[in-house]
Amino acid sequence: xxxxxxxxxxxxxxxxxxxxxxxxxxxxxxxxxxxxxxxxxxxxxxxxxxxxxxxxxxxxxxxxxxxxxxxxxxxxxxxxxxxxxxxxxxxxxxxxxxxxxxxxxxxxxxxxxxxxxxxxxxxxxxxxxxxxxxxxxxxxxxxxxxxxxxxxxxxxxxxxxxxxxxxxxxxxxxxxxxxxxxxxxxxxxxxxxx
Numbered sequence: 001x002x003x004x005x006x007x008x009x010x011x012x013x014x015x016x017x018x019x020x021x022x023x024x025x026x027x028x029x030x031x032x033x034x035x036x037x038x039x040x041x042x043x044x045x046x047x048x049x050x051x052x053x054x055x056x057x058x059x060x061x062x063x064x065x066x067x068x069x070x071x072x073x074x075x076x077x078x079x080x081x082x083x084x085x086x087x088x089x090x091x092x093x094x095x096x097x098x099x100x101x102x103x104x105x106x107x108x109x110x111x112x113x114x115x116x117x118x119x120x121x122x123x124x125x126x127x128x129x130x131x132x133x134x135x136x137x138x139x140x141x142x143x144x145x146x147x148x149x150x151x152x153x154x155x156x157x158x159x160x161x162x163x164x165x166x167x168x169x170x171x172x173x174x175x176x177x178x179x180x181x182x183x184x185x186x187x188x189x190x191x192x193x194x
Contacts, residue, residue, distance in 0.1 A: 017182075018180070018182035019179060019183070021175045021178045021179030022175070022176050022179035024172075024175050024179075025171075025172040025173065025176035025177075025178070025179060026172065026176065028169070028171050028172030028175060029168070029169055029172030029173060029176070031165075031172075032166065032167070032168030032169035032170075032172055033169060034165075035161050035162070035164065035165035035168065036162050036169065039157075039158040039159075039161040039162050039165070040100070040154070040158060042161055043100050043103045043104070043158070044096050044099045044103075046099075047092060047098070047099030047100055047101070047102040047103040048092070048093060051088075051092035051102065052089070052093070054085050054092070055085070055086055055089035055093070057085060058081070058082045058083075058085025058086045058089060059082065059086065060082075061078050061081050061082035061085060062078070062079060062082025062083060064078050064082075065077070065080075065082055100153075100157070101153060104153040104156070104157040105149075105150075105153075107149055107157060107160060108145075108146045108150050111142045111143070111145045111146030111149065112142070114138075114142040115139045115140070115142035115143035115146060116139070116143075118135045118138045118139030118142065119136060119139035122135035145160075
């Protein structure tokens, strides 16, 4: 049993290699710089990415509907959903404004989900009063951001993309530093073993 533990190691003590931190950091830094320098282009790119995912998922749904053995009702529903998804995805791919608006409305929808869940937890949760107040404030702020995005989609989305870009750049720099520090520690451990 002891030998088995030594062989398998402890999965709770897993530490990725130093270069994975550097790679993640470089990727986050690159995406952050691109998103900050060109927020509208980045938003359109994200919208196109989501549109391609919708098309792929819709094709799979359409095939499932054609091959379904669940009965005519389920088959027809899957086929209709698949066809509608393909049409929506193609409309977004062929129209840059639609791709941009898709991203904007996805972010707004995400903000509304955060707002309602935080407000719900603030009124129904069992946590302390201070925590409930903070949840309510966070929920109201997310609600405000969601409505702002719906009212001013271009400006609101560009600002949010730039804030996320700054976060990605800072996070990327910290990941690179973490990886390089990990490489230094790995080198020191190797020298100590020799």
